[in-house]
Amino acid sequence: MSKNMKIVLGVMAVLLAACCLLGGALALLVPRMAESFVDNALTENPEEAAEVAQGIVDYTLPPGYSEQIAMNFAGIKMAVIVPQVTGSGMIIMLMEYPAAFAGDPQEMQRQMETSMAQQSGYQGMNMNAVTTQEVMINGESTVLTVMEGNDDAGNQLRQVAGVFESKAGAPAMLMIMGDLTSWDADAYDSFIQSMGTGR
Numbered sequence: 001m002s003k004n005m006k007i008v009l010g011v012m013a014v015l016l017a018a019c020c021l022l023g024g025a026l027a028l029l030v031p032r033m034a035e036s037f038v039d040n041a042l043t044e045n046p047e048e049a050a051e052v053a054q055g056i057v058d059y060t061l062p063p064g065y066s067e068q069i070a071m072n073f074a075g076i077k078m079a080v081i082v083p084q085v086t087g088s089g090m091i092i093m094l095m096e097y098p099a100a101f102a103g104d105p106q107e108m109q110r111q112m113e114t115s116m117a118q119q120s121g122y123q124g125m126n127m128n129a130v131t132t133q134e135v136m137i138n139g140e141s142t143v144l145t146v147m148e149g150n151d152d153a154g155n156q157l158r159q160v161a162g163v164f165e166s167k168a169g170a171p172a173m174l175m176i177m178g179d180l181t182s183w184d185a186d187a188y189d190s191f192i193q194s195m196g197t198g199r
Contacts, residue, residue: 057195126150
C-alpha cells in the first residue's frame with residue numbers, strides 16, 4: 001500500500017468516526033469498515049481520481065501535479081493530488097461528505113489534520129495558526145487557515161485548510177500540507193485561484 005493510499009485510508013477512518021458519532025464501539029469498527037471498502041471504493045487510477053476530484057470542485061492542476069488516489073462511497077468523496085516528483089511540493093486533499101454526516105467542521109478538520117500527519121510521517125506536529133486567507137471557492141467566499149510549525153524530526157511544515165460548499169452543494173474541505181522549505185507558492189496560488197469560479 002502506497003504512502004498516499006495510507007493517508008487516504010487514515011483520513012477516511014477519521015472521517016467515518018467523526019461523522020457517524022455512533023459511540024465507543026465505532027472506534028473499534030472503523031478501521032475494519034475502511035479496509036472492507038478499500039477494494040471497491042479506493043482507486044489509484046489517475047483518471048478516476050481526477051473524476052472524483054472534479055466532482056467536488058472545478059480546478060486547474062498546477063504544473064507538475066496530478067491526481068493520484070481517490071475514494072468514493074456512501075456519499076463521501078476524497079481525492080489526493082500530489083507532485084509527480086516524489087518528495088517535493090505539497091499534498092493536496094479534497095473531501096466532500098453528506099450534510100447528514102457533518103459534525104463540527106473545526107473538530108473534523110482537527111481530526112483530519114491529525115490523521116494526515118500520522119499517515120504522512122509528520123509525527124508530533126506542533127502547528128500554530130499564522131494567518132487566514134479569504135479566497136473564492138465554487139463562487140463563494142471561503143476562509144482558509146494557514147498554520148506553520150515543526151514535527152518531531154525538525155521538519156518545518158505548512159498546512160492550509162478550510163471548509164467550503166462543493167459543486168453539489170454538500171459540505172467539503174480542502175487541506176494542503178507540505179514541507180515549508182519546498183513549499184511551491186506558485187503552484188499553491190494557481191490552484192487556489194483556479195477553484196474560484198466553480199459552479
